[in-house]
Amino acid sequence: MSVENMGNGYVKVGVKQEDLEASIAGLRQLKPILQAQVTRGNGNNTRQAAIDRAEIGKHFDTAINAMLILYSAFEASEMTEEEITKQFEAMEREAKKEIDTGADKIAFMCGISRTAAGMAGKNPKYARFITDKAKEAIENIAKYKGQQM
Incomplete structure (x- = not known):
């Protein structure tokens, strides 16, 4: 990985x-392991264990989502409508x-919004199509498990 300071508060990251x-897969595997360790580390304090477990899970979700957003940039400029549809369906x-x-649902909905942007x-040629697919995915996630936007 490389990092280049572009000035004016911007940096360019190369990965x-x-x-x-590999990092996305590793974090996905590591998340439940660390959550289990946090639970054990709290001993009989089940209330605090639940709080700590949720907090570490949220941090992992944020990191994984950020990495997925970065990952989507690799092929974004060369995508067709079919590939764009498949990408949002996969997300x-x-x-x-x-x-x-x-x-947390909201982290995923924000991640999809950033990815679409x-x-x-x-890929400005498909900007409207990308926006529509992102909106559809966000609405479906919001409705998942009985919640509405």
Whole structure:
């Protein structure tokens, strides 16, 4: 990975796609392990264990979502409508899977919104289509497990 200071508060980050894929997979595997350790570390204090477990889970979700947003930038400028649709469907499936394990919905909805903004910026030809697909995915996630926007 490389970092370059661009000035005016901006930095450019360079990362290999393969390294990013491995890191995402690693964090997904590490999250439940660390949550279990936090639970054990709290001993009989189940209330505090639940709080700490949720907090560490939220931090992992944020990191994973940020990495997924970065990952989506690798191919955003070369995508077709079909590939864009598949990308948002995959993000929606991933969000629902993580929500089933207790992840925060709002983090995923914000992540999809940011991803769409980045994709639209790199692929202005499909900006409206990307926005519509993102909106659809966000609405589906919001409705998942009985919550409405």
